[in-house]
Amino acid sequence: xxxxxxxxxxxxxxxxxxxxxxxxxxxxxxxxxxxxxxxxxxxxxxxxxxxxxxxxxxxxxxxxxxxxxxxxxxxxxxxxxxxxxxxxxxxxxxxxxxxxxxxxxxxxxxxxxxxxxxxxxxxxxxxxxxxxxxxxxxxxxxxxxxxxxxxxxxxxxxxxxxxxxxxxxxxxxxxxxxxxxxxxxxxxxxxxxxxxx
Amino acid sequence: xxxxxxxxxxxxxxxxxxxxxxxxxxxxxxxxxxxxxxxxxxxxxxxxxxxxxxxxxxxxxxxxxxxxxxxxxxxxxxxxxxxxxxxxxxxxxxxxxxxxxxxxxxxxxxxxxxxxxxxxxxxxxxxxxxxxxxxxxxxxxxxxxxxxxxxxxxxxxxxxxxxxxxxxxxxxxxxxxxxxxxxxxxxxxxxxxxxxx
DNA sequence: AGCTTCACATACGGATCGTATATGAAGCTT
DNA sequence: AAGCTTCATATACGATCCGTATGTGAAGCT
Numbered sequence: 137x138x139x140x141x142x143x144x145x146x147x148x149x150x151x152x153x154x155x156x157x158x159x160x161x162x163x164x165x166x167x168x169x170x171x172x173x174x175x176x177x178x179x180x181x182x183x184x185x186x187x188x189x190x191x192x193x194x195x196x197x198x199x200x201x202x203x204x205x206x207x208x209x210x211x212x213x214x215x216x217x218x219x220x221x222x223x224x225x226x227x228x229x230x231x232x233x234x235x236x237x238x239x240x241x242x243x244x245x246x247x248x249x250x251x252x253x254x255x256x257x258x259x260x261x262x263x264x265x266x267x268x269x270x271x272x273x274x275x276x277x278x279x280x281x282x283x284x285x286x287x288x289x290x291x292x293x294x295x296x297x298x299x300x301x302x303x304x305x306x307x308x309x310x311x312x313x314x315x316x317x318x319x320x321x322x323x324x325x326x327x328x329x330x331x332x333x
Numbered sequence: 334x335x336x337x338x339x340x341x342x343x344x345x346x347x348x349x350x351x352x353x354x355x356x357x358x359x360x361x362x363x364x365x366x367x368x369x370x371x372x373x374x375x376x377x378x379x380x381x382x383x384x385x386x387x388x389x390x391x392x393x394x395x396x397x398x399x400x401x402x403x404x405x406x407x408x409x410x411x412x413x414x415x416x417x418x419x420x421x422x423x424x425x426x427x428x429x430x431x432x433x434x435x436x437x438x439x440x441x442x443x444x445x446x447x448x449x450x451x452x453x454x455x456x457x458x459x460x461x462x463x464x465x466x467x468x469x470x471x472x473x474x475x476x477x478x479x480x481x482x483x484x485x486x487x488x489x490x491x492x493x494x495x496x497x498x499x500x501x502x503x504x505x506x507x508x509x510x511x512x513x514x515x516x517x518x519x520x521x522x523x524x525x526x527x528x529x530x
Numbered sequence: 531a532g533c534t535t536c537a538c539a540t541a542c543g544g545a546t547c548g549t550a551t552a553t554g555a556a557g558c559t560t
Numbered sequence: 561a562a563g564c565t566t567c568a569t570a571t572a573c574g575a576t577c578c579g580t581a582t583g584t585g586a587a588g589c590t
Contacts (some may be wrong), residue, residue, distance in 0.1 A: 141587055145537070164447075166363060169577070181578085182538045190579070250447035251363075254503035288510075288517035291500045292493040296521070299492020300485070306451040313485075320485035324493070327524025338556055342568070367547070378547085379569045387548070 149187050149197075151177040157198050161239040165195055165247035192251060199248045200260040206234050206244075207263030214271060221280060224271050225325060228297050229318050231264060235301030236310065245298060265290055272328070281328045289328055296324055346384050346394075348374040354395050358436040362392055362444035389448060393455075396445045400457035403431050403441075408464050418477060421468050422522060425494050426515050428461075432498025433507060442495060453488070462487055469525070478525045486525055493521055 155177040159168040170191060174180050188194040213230040217223035234240055249255060255262040269290035275281045281289075300317040307313045352374040356365040367378050367388060374380075385391040410427040414420035431437055445452065452458045466487035472478045478486075497514040504510045 141537075144587095148537085166448075170579095171577080180539050182540075184538095185579070186537060246447045249499070250361075250443045254499060256500070256503060282520055284517050284520050285513040288497070288500070288513040289520070291496050292514070292517050292521055295496020295499075296489035296493045298496065299488050302446075302451050302492075303453060303485075303488045306453060316482040316485045317489070320481050320489050323479055323481050323486070324489055324521045324524045327521045327526075329524075338568075345568085366545085368545095377570055379571075382548070383568060 145187075148177070148179060148183055152179065152184060152187065152194070153197055153201060156194050157201070157239065157243070160195065160198060160243050160247065164242060165191075165251055195243075195247065195251055196259070199244055199252065199258065202240060202244055203258070203260040203263055206231075206240065207260075207267060209234065210264055211267050214267065220271055220275050220278065221329075224268070224275065224293075225322055227268060227271065228293060228321050228325065231294070231297045232300050232304070232314070232317060232321065235298060236305055238305075241301065241305055245302070265294055268293060275328075280330065282330055284328060293321075293325060296321060342384075345374075345376060345380055349376065349381060349384065349391070350394050350398060353391050354398070354436065354440070357392065357395060357440050357444065361439060362388075362448055392440075392444065392448055396441055396449065396455065397457045399437060399441055400455065400461065403428070403437065404457065404461040404464070406431065407461060411464065411468065417468050417472050417475070418526075421465065421472070421490075422519055424465060424468070425490060425518050425522065428491070428494045429497050429501070429511070429514055429518065432495060433502055433511075435502070438498065438502050442499060462491060465490060472525075477527065479527055481525060490518075490522060493518060 152174065155173050156168070159173050159176070162168075170181050170184060173194075174184050177183075184194060188197055210227050210230050214223040214227040217226045235245060248258075252258060256265065269286050272281065272286045272289050276283060276286060300321060304310045304313045304317055349371065352370050353365070356370050356373070359365075367381060370391075371377050371381050381391060385394055407424050407427050411420040411424035414423045432442060441452075445455075449455065453462060466483050469478065469483045469486050473480060473483065497518060501507050501510045501514055
């Protein structure tokens with residue numbers, strides 16, 4: 137056999153993150169038991185503490201993984217649009233839809249900030265946010281937007297999208313509410329334009 | 334003496350909520366010990382579980398108290414403005430500033446949603462949200478705003494303000510970032526107007 | 531082959547929450 | 561006013577969980 141050591145270690149990390157992702161999403165961070173987690177992955181808490189330091193470290197790793205996935209998806213959608221402005225709107229809509237995923241909502245939007253603190257301080261640095269900010273910066277340079285602070289605009293837009301997602305998720309008929317949320321989002325975003333729509 | 338029973342009970346509730354408010358703000362919900370809490374209030378966990386059911390119930394009571402204070406403040410500020418539109422902007426700015434209070438931030442914005450779930454389901458938050466929604470509805474009737482869904486617009490605006498507050502609080506120089514956030518908020522809100530500013 | 535390293539398992543201690551039981555005073559009845 | 565009842569709070573207990581300290585067996589190097 138002679139399985140390489142670093143290889144099994146990487147495999148175990150993957151297993152643990154996968155199990156944690158599932159447990160955190162289903163039970164929430166606080167209610168998720170490390171013993172159950174590791175047992176599900178065929179390991180013990182020993183592996184966990186060796187690889188991730190503590191429970192927070194494990195959550196950080198999970199958040200990082202999900203956040204990265206979200207960023208690449210949002211970026212792909214934004215890039216597919218004709219111009220930067222439409223890209224911004226599409227990114228926002230995509231973000232709202234992604235935030236409907238219970239996993240994203242529970243882990244990244246609720247437990248993440250509560251346990252790890254402000255998202256912008258995370259190692260993944262909330263890649264979604266940075267993508268939005270860069271798009272806004274480009275649009276400002278192009279002269280399409282008012283000269284607002286890009287960071288501020290990106291933050292508030294993200295916040296609006298986030299709240300929209302929470303609203304939709306708590307709603308009885310999500311598919312009925314989604315278009316209303318997107319419409320309102322587009323209207324707010326239009327406030328950044330120099331010329332009104 | 335003959336202290337009435339219901340009276341001492343009410344006093345104890347007040348003491349417990351005050352102690353909890355302090356402990357939750359300083360240590361966060363998860364790290365706050367019920368034993369320390371109650372001891373600080375001159376009581377034991379027995380009183381706590383009898384009055385609030387469990388730890389979550391205590392947090393709910395604390396959140397309700399803080400949230401009610403915020404709502405009345407925001408409403409007062411909004412009513413002081415000349416017209417509805419300015420009132421909406423002022424309410425938003427007031428909300429952002431209030432969210433800079435570490436107590437508000439830690440308890441209401443971070444731990445609250447993580448532990449209690451979607452804020453819009455809370456009995457108190459709905460009043461704050463409803464106030465802005467009603468203002469928006471009036472402005473739509475007046476013909477000042479685009480005919481967006483009032484509920485959606487109110488939710489997204491609140492979300493934007495909330496995220497702005499988190500950003501400012503995590504910043505190194507809050508007083509430097511605050512005006513940027515308010516400016517961006519005003520810009521976004523202007524997107525709801527029929528005619529651009 | 532044998533020593534070393536190290537990733538992981540096992541064992542332990544401390545802390546915490548929720549419940550079940552005890553207590554003592556307020557409140558009502560007669 | 562005496563005694564029974566109610567109930568708000570205190571005390572005691574069990575279960576769970578996290579983080580650390582120590583053990584172990586296989587990979588890796590000489």
